[in-house]
Amino acid sequence: MTLLGHDRYCAEIAHQVGLLRAVVVSGADLSATVPTCPDWSLEQLVRHTGGALRWVELMVRTRAEAELPEERVPSGGGPKARGDAAALDAWLAETGEMIVRTLREAGPDTKVWAWAGIPTSGFWARRMTHELTIHRADATLAAGLPYELAPEVAADAIDEWLQIVEFAQRTMPDDAAVELRGPGRSIHLHATDGTPELNAEWVVELTEGVLAWRRGHEKATVALRGPLTAVLLTFYRRLPLDSPEVEVLGERELLEFWLERATFG
Numbered sequence: 001m002t003l004l005g006h007d008r009y010c011a012e013i014a015h016q017v018g019l020l021r022a023v024v025v026s027g028a029d030l031s032a033t034v035p036t037c038p039d040w041s042l043e044q045l046v047r048h049t050g051g052a053l054r055w056v057e058l059m060v061r062t063r064a065e066a067e068l069p070e071e072r073v074p075s076g077g078g079p080k081a082r083g084d085a086a087a088l089d090a091w092l093a094e095t096g097e098m099i100v101r102t103l104r105e106a107g108p109d110t111k112v113w114a115w116a117g118i119p120t121s122g123f124w125a126r127r128m129t130h131e132l133t134i135h136r137a138d139a140t141l142a143a144g145l146p147y148e149l150a151p152e153v154a155a156d157a158i159d160e161w162l163q164i165v166e167f168a169q170r171t172m173p174d175d176a177a178v179e180l181r182g183p184g185r186s187i188h189l190h191a192t193d194g195t196p197e198l199n200a201e202w203v204v205e206l207t208e209g210v211l212a213w214r215r216g217h218e219k220a221t222v223a224l225r226g227p228l229t230a231v232l233l234t235f236y237r238r239l240p241l242d243s244p245e246v247e248v249l250g251e252r253e254l255l256e257f258w259l260e261r262a263t264f265g
Contacts, residue, residue, distance in 0.1 A: 004156050006108035009125035010100050012153055016132035017053075017096030020046065020139060024089045028143035031083065036138045036238045045142070046088060047078040049135045050095045056124045057099040060106050064113045099128065116167050130157045137238050147229070151193075154232045155200050158189065161235065162204065162213045165262045169210045176261040180206055185254055188220035189235065191228035200228050204258075222250035237263075 004012070023042075024030075030043035037045055054076045059068050070076055079087040106112075108122030116123065133149055134157070140147040149157075168177040187204040194200030203220060205212040224231055226246035233239040234246050237259055241248055248255060 004126070004129075004152065006103075006122055006125055009122075009129045010103050012129045012150075013053075013103070013125070013132060014096055014100045016129070016136055017092060017100075020049065020132065020136045021089050021092050021096075023136070023139045023143050023145060024085050024092065026143060026145065028145070030085060030088070032142055034138050034142040036141055042139060042142045043083065043088065045135060045138055046092065049132065050078060050092050051076045052131055053095050053099045053128060056128055057095075057102045060099075060110065060112050060121045060124055061102045063111065066113050067115070068113075103128075116164065117171070126156075126160060129153070130160055133157055134236055134238065137233055137236075141238065147233075149229050149232070151191075151195075151198055151200065151228050154228045155191075155194075155198055157232055158202060158235060161262075162202070162211075166211055166213070176263060179261050180211060180258060181208055182206055183208055184221075186218075186220035186222075187255060187258060188218060188223040189231050190217070190223055190225045191231050192225055193227045206258075220250065222248065222252060222254045224248055224255060235259075 024046060028042060031041050034040050034042055034045050040048065051070065051073065055068065055070055055073045058064075058073050075091065079091045081087045103121060103125045106121040108120060108125065110121040111119055112121050112124065113119055114123045133153060137147050165177050165180070168175040169180065172178070185206045189202040189204070191200035199215045201215060201217045203214055203216055203218045224234060224246060226234070230239060230243065230245035234241065234243065239245060241252065241255065
């Protein structure tokens with residue numbers, strides 16, 4: 001299920017880039033370790049995120065028929081100066097303008113290489129929206145700043161994440177997601193601040209084959225409850241299960257089993 005259209009994804013990318021830039025110039029320590037991505041400093045996280053945007057921009061603009069090496073992306077690594085918030089901010093601003101312009105010009109249906117079996121520019125608009133929403137969460141957590149996200153964007157991020165795990169199960173035999181199999185077990189995600197229109201609840205069934213998921217309220221082996229953004233961040237392993245923002249009901253071990261094996265992002 002996709003809740004957002006191409007224009008909204010493009011607008012959200014621009015919005016999220018602006019919010020990430022605000023973290024960069026907030027006075028936060030760019031050398032600080034990112035707790036949710038401990039191999040990176042805050043600056044490295046921002047450079048990674050901007051580099052991913054520039055990589056996608058180049059592929060969409062050139063209508064790439066195969067994956068392009070990252071070293072071919074102009075200025076993909078960010079500014080030469082290290083620890084310079086102003087330079088990093090300027091690079092990120094240019095990056096955001098480039099990718100939004102390219103995606104808008106391409107529209108949702110332009111053919112371009114993609115790794116998830118959806119070879120279109122529309123796939124990349126959605127993927128980069130949620131690449132940004134999650135890595136901006138990483139950045140705000142590292143900087144000790146508050147994090148907010150529009151509910152329809154958060155719900156779509158959960159949809160996309162489930163589709164990614166399903167894709168990995170189906171096509172990547174060496175991925176840890178393959179271990180998420182077995183009948184009679186299910187996970188319920190329940191956003192306590194959702195609206196009937198948004199239907200921000202999910203049921204994930206672990207089957208002998210590829211997992212099955214749908215929107216809805218049903219009894220499950222384990223339930224994760226809390227505000228929608230907190231549920232999203234927990235499901236993406238950005239908040240711990242013992243966070244006061246969420247509640248786990250039922251067999252916690254199953255949710256832990258899921259989180260250990262659904263590791264993309």
